[in-house]
Amino acid sequence: MAYRQNSGANGSAMALARGLGWFSIGLALAEMLIPRMLTQQMGMEGKEPLLRFYGARELAAGIGILVSDNPGPWLWGRVAGDALDLATLATALNEQNRRKGNVAIALAAVAGVTALDCISAQALGGGANGKGQLVHDYSDRRGMPRPPDEMRGAARTDFTAPRDMRTPDALRPFTSQPTPERTFAEHSRV
Amino acid sequence: MRALCWHGKEDIRCDRVPDPQIEHPRDAIVKVSSTAICGSDLHLYDGFMPGMKSGDIMGHEFMGEVVEVGSENKKLKVGDRVVVPFTIICGECDQCKRGNFSVCERTNRNRDMADKVFGHTTAGLFGYTHLTGGYPGGQAEYVRVPYADVAPIKISKNGLSDEQVLFLSDIFPTGWQAAVQCDIEPTDTVAIWGAGPVGQMTIRSAILLGAKHVIAIDRLPERLSMARAGGAITIDFEEESVIDRLNDLTDGKGPEKCIDAVGLEAHATATIDSMYDRAKQILMLETDRPHVLREIFYVCRPAGTVSMPGVYGGLLDKIPMGMFMNKGLTLRTGQTHVNRWTDDLLHRIEEGQIDPSFVITHKVSLEDGPRMYKTFRDKKDGCVKVVLKT
Numbered sequence: 031m032a033y034r035q036n037s038g039a040n041g042s043a044m045a046l047a048r049g050l051g052w053f054s055i056g057l058a059l060a061e062m063l064i065p066r067m068l069t070q071q072m073g074m075e076g077k078e079p080l081l082r083f084y085g086a087r088e089l090a091a092g093i094g095i096l097v098s099d100n101p102g103p104w105l106w107g108r109v110a111g112d113a114l115d116l117a118t119l120a121t122a123l124n125e126q127n128r129r130k131g132n133v134a135i136a137l138a139a140v141a142g143v144t145a146l147d148c149i150s151a152q153a154l155g156g157g158a159n160g161k162g163q164l165v166h167d168y169s170d171r172r173g174m175p176r177p178p179d180e181m182r183g184a185a186r187t188d189f190t191a192p193r194d195m196r197t198p199d200a201l202r203p204f205t206s207q208p209t210p211e212r213t214f215a216e217h218s219r220v
Numbered sequence: 221m222r223a224l225c226w227h228g229k230e231d232i233r234c235d236r237v238p239d240p241q242i243e244h245p246r247d248a249i250v251k252v253s254s255t256a257i258c259g260s261d262l263h264l265y266d267g268f269m270p271g272m273k274s275g276d277i278m279g280h281e282f283m284g285e286v287v288e289v290g291s292e293n294k295k296l297k298v299g300d301r302v303v304v305p306f307t308i309i310c311g312e313c314d315q316c317k318r319g320n321f322s323v324c325e326r327t328n329r330n331r332d333m334a335d336k337v338f339g340h341t342t343a344g345l346f347g348y349t350h351l352t353g354g355y356p357g358g359q360a361e362y363v364r365v366p367y368a369d370v371a372p373i374k375i376s377k378n379g380l381s382d383e384q385v386l387f388l389s390d391i392f393p394t395g396w397q398a399a400v401q402c403d404i405e406p407t408d409t410v411a412i413w414g415a416g417p418v419g420q421m422t423i424r425s426a427i428l429l430g431a432k433h434v435i436a437i438d439r440l441p442e443r444l445s446m447a448r449a450g451g452a453i454t455i456d457f458e459e460e461s462v463i464d465r466l467n468d469l470t471d472g473k474g475p476e477k478c479i480d481a482v483g484l485e486a487h488a489t490a491t492i493d494s495m496y497d498r499a500k501q502i503l504m505l506e507t508d509r510p511h512v513l514r515e516i517f518y519v520c521r522p523a524g525t526v527s528m529p530g531v532y533g534g535l536l537d538k539i540p541m542g543m544f545m546n547k548g549l550t551l552r553t554g555q556t557h558v559n560r561w562t563d564d565l566l567h568r569i570e571e572g573q574i575d576p577s578f579v580i581t582h583k584v585s586l587e588d589g590p591r592m593y594k595t596f597r598d599k600k601d602g603c604v605k606v607v608l609k610t
Contacts, residue, residue, distance in 0.1 A: 096498070096502060097494075097498030098495070099487050165442050166442040166602025168446035168602070169445045169446075171449050171450075172450060173449075173578030174428075174573070174575070175573070175575075181427055182428075182430055184573055185428040185430070185573070186406075186430045189429070191401075197403040197525060197550070201523050
């Protein structure tokens with residue numbers, strides 16, 4: 031058996047990705063359904079429309095991660111979204127903000143999740159199909175004694191499709207001959 | 221005895237269970253020598269098939285030695301080496317007499333349940349849902365074979381290994397029937413979605429039946445390499461457009477014969493419809509992911525034939541029946557009428573025309589079965605087909 035470079039999904043990275051997908055959806059629901067409560071906690075009143083927009087972005091990323099066999103690109107999308115979140119939170123980290131302690135906690139949390147996003151996305155490489163890993167090469171597994179071109183049609187000499195599985199004559203190429211009637215018993219000794 | 225038992229989604233265990241007993245005079249007890257994990261076992265493993273109960277013994281591809289026979293069983297004797305088809309058949313009902321063995325009217329012991337769910341019952345199956353009888357399966361040391369005077373295939377010729385004949389139980393006849401249902405002409409292009417074990421058997425069957433071109437569609441390089449070895453032109457659906465490539469290969473007309481060897485767990489990811497299916501499946505609004513079927517209806521040549529050996533489990537959404545009807549396509553499907561083909565296929569194996577063991581990539585002990593379910597499901601380690609030795 032030969033090997034060559036290519037694919038293979040990483041199970042633990044995939045599990046982490048799925049977890050992040052569900053986290054995205056949870057965060058998205060919070061941002062879309064209770065934006066006022068969140069902005070009040072951050073001292074960012076008036077930013078509710080922006081938060082709803084971020085929620086929609088999170089929802090798309092979460093669904094993308096969960097429904098895809100190849101969540102890598104969606105995770106990198108999450109990383110970009112995390113950067114946006116960090117930048118937005120950073121604007122609220124100033125002396126005038128009475129809630130800047132909460133903002134600092136949120137910044138730390140987002141940074142932690144960003145790290146997980148990066149780890150998961152990197153572990154999945156180019157995706158679940160992870161181009162770049164070793165895979166098996168089964169090009170020697172013909173299953174037939176001679177090359178396929180020599181085996182082509184080998185069964186046509188002693189087999190015709192049973193009547194109930196034939197293409198109706200009206201649908202055959204007009205150049206072909208109608209299939210001769212043969213009984214089921216002629217095809218099989220069952 | 222030891223047996224691989226289903227205990228829930230992604231939970232298969234090698235348990236100690238009571239040995240089977242003769243329950244009817246037509247029964248036989250088979251001591252299993254080799255058994256395999258089938259792609260349709262994964263539908264149970266992944267929790268997509270309703271009607272499973274904790275403790276159910278898995279497996280419907282198995283063979284071994286007859287160690288006990290019922291008093292009315294005149295076909296088998298102790299010591300016979302047999303391959304057991306996955307469909308349990310009576311051989312006497314109207315459907316069996318027509319060769320439609322997979323819809324035998326008598327062997328599903330949960331017929332009332334099947335009548336309610338399917339409209340009319342289908343045959344009993346080994347190691348599958350209780351909708352098909354809930355018969356204990358073959359991933360075990362011993363199996364009770366009901367109606368054992370009908371279906372089991374005696375292997376009397378010496379020199380044939382288990383690995384050469386085991387797949388007469390399911391995937392070889394399934395691939396063969398998938399190709400036969402297309403009634404292949406020497407001018408035909410046959411496109412096969414899925415290069416898993418059934419897809420591989422279908423490729424070789426289509427070659428033997430004389431298809432001009434055979435095209436295999438998958439995304440896993442190891443499976444595509446095996447498909448090419450069998451004579452197929454391959455399409456990696458993650459690297460190129462299946463529809464564009466099929467049209468290129470057929471002068472824009474589409475393949476005359478299309479075969480869905482994928483079924484309900486299609487893995488396409490980059491299309492809107494497959495994402496839609498995934499989302500609906502997560503929300504439990506759809507049971508199956510029929511991306512392949514939609515693609516086939518779209519690309520198949522008008523007046524062409526669609527053969528569907530891939531297993532579907534329940535309710536499918538957004539199937540373009542308008543396209544199907546207006547193009548005048550023919551759809552042939554169903555579980556495999558295994559015994560309709562096995563004598564002929566055994567003869568082809570004996571004659572050396574084909575050796576189905578080419579598909580085996582992993583041979584392990586029964587105890588390793590639970591681990592191999594995961595390996596097979598995740599398509600790790602180049603896994604295409606797993607054989608378990610007891």
